Amino acid sequence: MKVGLRQSMAFLHTWAGLLFGWLLLAVFVTGTTAYFQDEITRWMQPEIKGERHLVASAEGAVDYMRQHAQGVETWSIQLPGKRSVAAMGYWKEKGETYLQWRDHAFMVDGRGVRVDARDTTGGWLLYRLHFDLHYVPVLWGRWTVGLAAMFMLVAIVSGVITHRRIFADFFTLRLGKGQRSWLDAHNLGAVLALPFHVMITYTGLVTLQAAYMPWGIAAAYERPADYHRELTGIDAPPTRSGTFAASAPIADMIAQARARWNGADPGFIAILIPGDANSVVKITQDTGTSMATRGETLTFDAATGHMRTPPASRGGAAMTESVMVGLHAGRFAPPALRWLYFLSGLMGSAMVATGLVLWTAKRRLRLPDPTRPHVGFRLVERLNVATIAGLPFGIAVYFIANRLLPSAMTHRAAWEANWLFIGWGALLLYVFLRPPRRVWIESLSMVAVAYLAVPAVNALTTDRGLLRSFVAGDLVFAGFDLSMLVTAAGFAFAAWKLFRRPLARVRETRSRRERIA
Amino acid sequence: MIALCILAALAGFVGLSFGMTRHQRDVLGRTLAPSTSLRWRIVGWTGVALSLVLAAIRDGAALGTVYWLGELTVAALAVALGTTWRGSRRGASPVREPSGER
Numbered sequence: 322m323k324v325g326l327r328q329s330m331a332f333l334h335t336w337a338g339l340l341f342g343w344l345l346l347a348v349f350v351t352g353t354t355a356y357f358q359d360e361i362t363r364w365m366q367p368e369i370k371g372e373r374h375l376v377a378s379a380e381g382a383v384d385y386m387r388q389h390a391q392g393v394e395t396w397s398i399q400l401p402g403k404r405s406v407a408a409m410g411y412w413k414e415k416g417e418t419y420l421q422w423r424d425h426a427f428m429v430d431g432r433g434v435r436v437d438a439r440d441t442t443g444g445w446l447l448y449r450l451h452f453d454l455h456y457v458p459v460l461w462g463r464w465t466v467g468l469a470a471m472f473m474l475v476a477i478v479s480g481v482i483t484h485r486r487i488f489a490d491f492f493t494l495r496l497g498k499g500q501r502s503w504l505d506a507h508n509l510g511a512v513l514a515l516p517f518h519v520m521i522t523y524t525g526l527v528t529l530q531a532a533y534m535p536w537g538i539a540a541a542y543e544r545p546a547d548y549h550r551e552l553t554g555i556d557a558p559p560t561r562s563g564t565f566a567a568s569a570p571i572a573d574m575i576a577q578a579r580a581r582w583n584g585a586d587p588g589f590i591a592i593l594i595p596g597d598a599n600s601v602v603k604i605t606q607d608t609g610t611s612m613a614t615r616g617e618t619l620t621f622d623a624a625t626g627h628m629r630t631p632p633a634s635r636g637g638a639a640m641t642e643s644v645m646v647g648l649h650a651g652r653f654a655p656p657a658l659r660w661l662y663f664l665s666g667l668m669g670s671a672m673v674a675t676g677l678v679l680w681t682a683k684r685r686l687r688l689p690d691p692t693r694p695h696v697g698f699r700l701v702e703r704l705n706v707a708t709i710a711g712l713p714f715g716i717a718v719y720f721i722a723n724r725l726l727p728s729a730m731t732h733r734a735a736w737e738a739n740w741l742f743i744g745w746g747a748l749l750l751y752v753f754l755r756p757p758r759r760v761w762i763e764s765l766s767m768v769a770v771a772y773l774a775v776p777a778v779n780a781l782t783t784d785r786g787l788l789r790s791f792v793a794g795d796l797v798f799a800g801f802d803l804s805m806l807v808t809a810a811g812f813a814f815a816a817w818k819l820f821r822r823p824l825a826r827v828r829e830t831r832s833r834r835e836r837i838a
Numbered sequence: 839m840i841a842l843c844i845l846a847a848l849a850g851f852v853g854l855s856f857g858m859t860r861h862q863r864d865v866l867g868r869t870l871a872p873s874t875s876l877r878w879r880i881v882g883w884t885g886v887a888l889s890l891v892l893a894a895i896r897d898g899a900a901l902g903t904v905y906w907l908g909e910l911t912v913a914a915l916a917v918a919l920g921t922t923w924r925g926s927r928r929g930a931s932p933v934r935e936p937s938g939e940r
Contacts, residue, residue, distance in 0.1 A: 489858065489860055490860055491854070491855070491858065491861075491914075491918075492851070492855050492861055492914065492917050492918040492921045493860060493861070493864070493918070493921070493922075494918055494919070494921070494922040495922070495925075496922060496926065509915075509918055513911050513914045513915055513918065514911045516907045516910075517907065517908070517911065612900060612901065612904075648904065653901075654904075657840050657905075658901075658904065658905055658908060661905070661908025661909065661911070661912065662908065664908070664911060664912065664915075665908060665911055668911065668915075
């Protein structure tokens with residue numbers, strides 16, 4: 322028997338979508354929040370105030386490490402981008418791996434003064450969740466997400482073939498018609514942002530192409546490290562001379578870098594074997610200053626402040642890759658474009674969520690007995706609630722934990738992350754323990770309450786509540802709190818809609834079945 | 839300028855939706871003659887193209903295109919919601935529940 326193209330594509334779309342849908346939803350949701358990563362981090366460190374002054378914070382960080390970290394291997398400074406205030410400095414001692422940097426990290430504000438900010442991973446956690454997952458080795462996470470992204474590409478192509486009416490019904494959303502409405506919403510989320518979905522999935526795979534397709538590098542380079550060195554322009558570390566030499570002012574080197582980059586800001590500074598006569602300063606361009614995200618790295622002799630010969634400009638392939646990664650991460654995006662990115666990300670999340678719900682909506686009417694569905698149906702139904710409501714709930718709990726955990730707590734940042742998963746896990750448990758009939762309404766209401774609580778807890782525990790930041794014209798803090806309220810309203814609206822509907826639908830289904838019988 | 843781009847895209851999508859039989863039925867309650875539909879589609883594509891030109895003038899071809907795709911999403915979403923709203927007000931849906939129920 323021959324199966325038509327559309328049917329076989331529909332099968333592929335349905336099952337690839339279901340199998341990876343829950344993971345893809347998490348990837349879409351956390352990825353969407355990552356467009357406001359810097360703003361989230363700022364909200365999660367309310368101790369950091371004032372204006373951004375890039376040079377002053379760099380000088381402050383160098384001064385601090387000069388006093389507290391002599392004789393170590395590396396000083397690193399993550400400079401504030403246009404949307405941040407503080408620089409983060411950290412050092413690495415001999416024998417430590419780069420994973421231990423958190424042990425020696427500190428924040429410096431725009432005055433060049435060290436700020437005792439609470440220990441948090443901020444928006445960075447959600448960004449890393451997006452492609453590294455959590456509690457699993459980074460490589461496993463990336464392989465899993467990469468596999469899901471491949472299936473996302475499959476789902477996009479097979480979806481365009483399966484839902485052939487998406488172009489004829491381009492603007493169609495019929496409300497209050499059960500399965501029909503879910504299908505319309507799924508199609509709208511997909512088709513209205515289709516260029517974004519294709520771009521984001523494809524470039525997402527490109528961001529980690531070296532991990533997914535290592536064989537090209539393996540064929541051309543003896544060691545993978547050689548490839549990365551050539552790509553990033555970072556050569557072998559300098560050797561110690563043993564003689565002390567004071568470093569030239571960092572501000573001069575920043576000025577030289579800016580002059581070479583037509584005024585674009587540096588984003589990262591690494592000072593290798595600081596204090597030694599052979600010490601070297603590496604200054605990398607900020608990833609947010611151009612659509613091509615991989616900025617140039619310049620090398621200076623620390624003792625003289627003299628810039629070495631800049632690296633040769635990169636080839637076409639490396640530039641293409643850099644622009645693709647830049648398009649994906651959207652770091653270059655000015656505020657208006659950032660919101661457009663965010664909206665497209667929400668549409669993608671909605672597309673995956675409605676697709677998951679559609680799977681159950683389609684099958685519910687065909688069940689032998691809708692009041693007692695089979696095990697597979699119940700599992701999918703509950704996993705849907707546990708993901709669609711559970712992850713947003715966990716994120717709200719993460720934000721609340723940021724305000725409530727004591728600031729002196731050991732492993733505080735790790736515990737904030739744990740609370741995200743405790744919140745998510747608790748909702749998952751709840752979903753599996755409650756009778757299915759009301760579980761959607763109850764879960765969505767809980768999410769709404771959690772997001773309502775975020776600005777409330779913020780106002781109670783800091784001096785930067787919504788009202789004050791609104792009066793002070795603090796767009797980041799007011800914007801964050803308002804976004805929480807809008808999110809709460811969205812989930813509350815969904816719960817309220819469900820509260821008004823389900824009885825009618827069950828009745829309708831039953832009477833239709835009776836008619837058939 | 840961003841608002842102008844979205845406005846052009848909005849006009850474009852309204853034109854395109856008027857050129858599609860499905861949406862003619864939703865919004866007008868009847869279908870238009872093929873020649874009229876064609877004219878709407880021409881208006882529609884012109885609007886969409888104009889929004890790209892405006893975006894490219896504003897931000898250059900590369901950044902302008904990125905903006906443009908996002909602006910298209912906003913405009914299309916607005917037209918979809920508008921069409922839904924018009925359709926529900928017209929009561930164009932064939933299997934509408936009788937208003938006395940519930």
